[in-house]
Amino acid sequence: MGSQSEGTMPSCEILSIGTELLLGQILNTNSQFLSEELAAIGINCYFQTTIGDNVERIKFSMKQALNRADILLITGGLGPTADDLTTECLAETLGVGMIFDATVMERIESFFQTRGVPMPESNRKQALRPEGSDLLPNPRGTAPGDLWCITPDLLRKAGITNPESERIVMTFPGVPGEMKAMWRETAVPYLTKHYESKVFWSCDLKHYGIGESALAEKYAHLLDMSNPTVAPYAGSGECKLRVTARAGTIAEAENLAKPVIDEIISASGTLFYGRNDDTLEVVVGRLLTERKLTIAVAESCTGGLVSKRLTDVPGSSNYIHLNVVTYADDMKERILGVRHETLIKDGAVSTQCVKEMAEGVKKFAAADVGLSISGIAGPGGGTEEKPVGLVYLGLSHERGTDIRKLTLPAHITRQEIRHRSASEALNMVRLHLLQNS
Amino acid sequence: MGSQSEGTMPSCEILSIGTELLLGQILNTNSQFLSEELAAIGINCYFQTTIGDNVERIKFSMKQALNRADILLITGGLGPTADDLTTECLAETLGVGMIFDATVMERIESFFQTRGVPMPESNRKQALRPEGSDLLPNPRGTAPGDLWCITPDLLRKAGITNPESERIVMTFPGVPGEMKAMWRETAVPYLTKHYESKVFWSCDLKHYGIGESALAEKYAHLLDMSNPTVAPYAGSGECKLRVTARAGTIAEAENLAKPVIDEIISASGTLFYGRNDDTLEVVVGRLLTERKLTIAVAESCTGGLVSKRLTDVPGSSNYIHLNVVTYADDMKERILGVRHETLIKDGAVSTQCVKEMAEGVKKFAAADVGLSISGIAGPGGGTEEKPVGLVYLGLSHERGTDIRKLTLPAHITRQEIRHRSASEALNMVRLHLLQNS
Numbered sequence: 079m080g081s082q083s084e085g086t087m088p089s090c091e092i093l094s095i096g097t098e099l100l101l102g103q104i105l106n107t108n109s110q111f112l113s114e115e116l117a118a119i120g121i122n123c124y125f126q127t128t129i130g131d132n133v134e135r136i137k138f139s140m141k142q143a144l145n146r147a148d149i150l151l152i153t154g155g156l157g158p159t160a161d162d163l164t165t166e167c168l169a170e171t172l173g174v175g176m177i178f179d180a181t182v183m184e185r186i187e188s189f190f191q192t193r194g195v196p197m198p199e200s201n202r203k204q205a206l207r208p209e210g211s212d213l214l215p216n217p218r219g220t221a222p223g224d225l226w227c228i229t230p231d232l233l234r235k236a237g238i239t240n241p242e243s244e245r246i247v248m249t250f251p252g253v254p255g256e257m258k259a260m261w262r263e264t265a266v267p268y269l270t271k272h273y274e275s276k277v278f279w280s281c282d283l284k285h286y287g288i289g290e291s292a293l294a295e296k297y298a299h300l301l302d303m304s305n306p307t308v309a310p311y312a313g314s315g316e317c318k319l320r321v322t323a324r325a326g327t328i329a330e331a332e333n334l335a336k337p338v339i340d341e342i343i344s345a346s347g348t349l350f351y352g353r354n355d356d357t358l359e360v361v362v363g364r365l366l367t368e369r370k371l372t373i374a375v376a377e378s379c380t381g382g383l384v385s386k387r388l389t390d391v392p393g394s395s396n397y398i399h400l401n402v403v404t405y406a407d408d409m410k411e412r413i414l415g416v417r418h419e420t421l422i423k424d425g426a427v428s429t430q431c432v433k434e435m436a437e438g439v440k441k442f443a444a445a446d447v448g449l450s451i452s453g454i455a456g457p458g459g460g461t462e463e464k465p466v467g468l469v470y471l472g473l474s475h476e477r478g479t480d481i482r483k484l485t486l487p488a489h490i491t492r493q494e495i496r497h498r499s500a501s502e503a504l505n506m507v508r509l510h511l512l513q514n515s
Numbered sequence: 516m517g518s519q520s521e522g523t524m525p526s527c528e529i530l531s532i533g534t535e536l537l538l539g540q541i542l543n544t545n546s547q548f549l550s551e552e553l554a555a556i557g558i559n560c561y562f563q564t565t566i567g568d569n570v571e572r573i574k575f576s577m578k579q580a581l582n583r584a585d586i587l588l589i590t591g592g593l594g595p596t597a598d599d600l601t602t603e604c605l606a607e608t609l610g611v612g613m614i615f616d617a618t619v620m621e622r623i624e625s626f627f628q629t630r631g632v633p634m635p636e637s638n639r640k641q642a643l644r645p646e647g648s649d650l651l652p653n654p655r656g657t658a659p660g661d662l663w664c665i666t667p668d669l670l671r672k673a674g675i676t677n678p679e680s681e682r683i684v685m686t687f688p689g690v691p692g693e694m695k696a697m698w699r700e701t702a703v704p705y706l707t708k709h710y711e712s713k714v715f716w717s718c719d720l721k722h723y724g725i726g727e728s729a730l731a732e733k734y735a736h737l738l739d740m741s742n743p744t745v746a747p748y749a750g751s752g753e754c755k756l757r758v759t760a761r762a763g764t765i766a767e768a769e770n771l772a773k774p775v776i777d778e779i780i781s782a783s784g785t786l787f788y789g790r791n792d793d794t795l796e797v798v799v800g801r802l803l804t805e806r807k808l809t810i811a812v813a814e815s816c817t818g819g820l821v822s823k824r825l826t827d828v829p830g831s832s833n834y835i836h837l838n839v840v841t842y843a844d845d846m847k848e849r850i851l852g853v854r855h856e857t858l859i860k861d862g863a864v865s866t867q868c869v870k871e872m873a874e875g876v877k878k879f880a881a882a883d884v885g886l887s888i889s890g891i892a893g894p895g896g897g898t899e900e901k902p903v904g905l906v907y908l909g910l911s912h913e914r915g916t917d918i919r920k921l922t923l924p925a926h927i928t929r930q931e932i933r934h935r936s937a938s939e940a941l942n943m944v945r946l947h948l949l950q951n952s
Contacts, residue, residue, distance in 0.1 A: 100560050102551025103748055106543060109565070114539030123537050124572060126565035128546070135561060311540055381826025382819035385840045389818025392894055392929060399843030400850070403822045406836030409880070413837070443846070457829055492829060 090149035097130035119278040136167040145239040154252035156221040158200040169208035223249040279331035280322035358504040365511040366397040374443030375401040378452040400443040414438030436472030448474035525585035532591035534567035556715035573604040582676040591689035593658040595637040606645035660686040716768035717759035795941040802948040803834040811880035812838040815889040837880040851875030873909030885911035
């Protein structure tokens with residue numbers, strides 16, 4: 079899903095530098111992060127290039143990118159070793175010298191001092207940057223980046239195509255956490271200010287229980303808007319709509335987006351579950367906390383995954399006291415009180431079994447809500463009657479016990495069956511809590 | 516870690532096509548997979564480029580790659596829609612027409628027939644490929660790829676630099692599962708046969724309990740060998756050595772690698788835990804199965820993660836009957852029999868508590884081995900005496916109970932603290948089982 083419009087908006091290229099990327103030792107998550115961020119602030123990205131620590135190829139790629147795009151974002155190659163070539167190659171590509179920034183040097187020295195280790199001499203090179211460029215501060219590490227608005231005059235001297243319009247170059251370390259902090263704290267404000275003095279504000283509206291194409295169809299009338307823009311994104315069994323607005327101030331952009339956000343939230347109903355960093359487990363945790371309820375989970379086929387996801391959330395010990403993974407039938411009997419007859423007659427993967435499991439774990443843990451899961455995650459263990467992908471969910475609460483049956487496609491992996499079952503279970507809890515507020 | 520040598524080996528470029536990549540909607544895992552695979556068979560990759568669904572930019576990038584490299588691997592753009600441009604752009608770049616492959620068409624039609632849905636007319640284009648190219652079969656989906664050994668004559672006509680040496684072009688769908696199957700089943704045998712008629716064979720030797728630089732130092736004398744080659748790779752708290760040999764046949768290559776593999780396994784001792792797809796949980800499962808032992812886990816701070824990882828392994832229900840997540844103190848008392856006095860005096864994060872938890876869960880589940888974890892995963896809940904990152908592990912077995920104390924760095928995230936604690940716990944079980952065979 080998604081398209082790019084070639085209009086008056088600036089264009090950008092991403093250059094990732096590092097032999098470890100070419101050897102496949104590292105997954106290039108930086109490019110994805112920057113791509114998504116660029117799309118959100120309305121900057122088109124047409125080329126992404128990955129190269130190793132090689133002077134000729136770095137300089138070639140820098141020049142090619144400057145010939146084609148308004149903005150060049152470079153990640154990697156800012157470290158202190160001989161393999162770190164980004165800064166010097168950038169200076170050479172534009173035909174300028176390097177300046178030494180004493181303030182940066184002091185900051186690097188104090189970084190080592192506070193750790194009580196001597197600074198290797200090689201770190202001095204991290205205080206150098208191309209003449210005429212500015213500092214792109216790195217709040218999280220020693221290596222700062224460059225922020226360089228290159229003038230037509232300098233572009234002309236360096237033999238860059240179309241030198242009339244200035245170019246923006248930014249360099250970032252390859253470490254994702256440092257790159258992201260620098261991007262958010264300095265690069266985004268700079269770019270939004272530089273281009274049309276507009277700021278961008280965006281919000282992800284996360285949905286569960288509807289596919290990406292159905293979501294796109296439902297909101298087809300919004301997808302062609304220009305400000306705010308609305309774009310669907312698919313994830314693992316979930317999807318989201320990103321609403322992005324552009325205006326003179328953040329508050330104005332937010333105001334511009336608000337009616338669209340309100341419309342979507344209202345029309346999506348319970349298909350909408352949260353914003354931005356919300357996950358199903360975060361939302362379930364929030365609802366449990368608000369309603370002062372506790373939950374206990376009895377898992378079979380998911381083997382602890384639901385418990386793991388619920389406890390990924392800081393503070394989850396406030397509403398979870400006990401979860402159990404009753405993998406064996408006798409444990410379902412002994413701990414959860416599932417009747418022997420149920421296991422013999424209906425089997426562990428059945429409506430009756432998850433009903434008794436949910437009721438049993440609720441009682442055993444003295445919780446307000448009991449959740450149970452039993453199914454066949456595969457790859458073995460499936461029969462014609464109960465194939466791989468068959469999963470039952472049980473939810474016991476003060477007014478009774480609800481059951482859901484899932485029939486997941488048998489060709490997906492054990493991990494996917496477990497993940498989707500866990501998501502469905504968490505969503506079942508969410509819907510229950512919403513309906514019983 | 517890792518370096519590239521520019522010698523007589525062929526060079527390759529990877530071209531990833533798809534606007535969804537440029538928008539950041541998809542993480543480019545294909546490039547990493549192919550990079551790692553190319554490194555393993557001794558083919559250098561100097562450039563990786565990502566572009567959108569745009570005819571001009573696709574043709575420009577194809578021609579540039581053919582000018583620079585011996586091999587061009589292209590992923591994406593093989594689908595049936597108007598946005599899927601790879602095949603026609605490739606034909607146009609080389610100035611040839613397209614041929615219609617009736618056999619491919621039949622295969623696509625039968626794919627739709629077996630699913631009982633009519634084939635959209637647009638799927639016909641998937642049966643087209645550049646004149647002179649061969650089929651690169653896709654065992655997992657409808658869209659096959661092209662495998663094209665382009666002759667000097669054709670390269671000359673198309674205006675490619677250095678047309679004397681032929682070029683190999685392969686196209687793959689963007690779907691990772693299909694691409695990987697095609698790569699392994701057709702591309703690798705073809706490339707190893709085409710270049711020097713040598714085959715490559717590699718084996719990853721996975722280690723736990725030693726860092727990447729310490730591992731590289733320990734085996735420094737092996738890292739400069741040329742056949743087999745040995746290269747270290749770091750993962751999340753783990754690392755591996757990849758041994759790759761090149762020879763006339765797979766058996767010869769394996770024989771060449773064997774002495775080096777034997778040397779490493781012998782010198783690494785219990786730091787070595789498994790090969791290739793082995794994980795700590797797979798190895799623990801294998802050891803438990805061999806020794807006909809069962810395990811039960813009582814988790815606190817990891818909240819089900821250890822249970823989730825152990826049950827990721829198919830067949831784990833043979834050695835796991837019950838795991839519990841006793842998040843609340845009273846559940847530790849009630850289910851595991853942790854003494855009230857222990858919780859008052861030592862607290863839940865203590866040597867004494869994990870000892871009683873491990874013994875308690877072993878007894879409660881009637882298992883042979885009881886594993887327990889209690890710690891402070893953060894971000895809240897830390898004190899000066901018991902900071903975030905403090906984790907205790909307990910392992911109860913037939914001859915007593917072992918305890919380990921971990922002091923993980925407080926600045927890592929809750930998720931990392933949980934992941935590393937779980938890995939340390941699994942490794943503790945592994946070492947115990949190895950020492951008690």
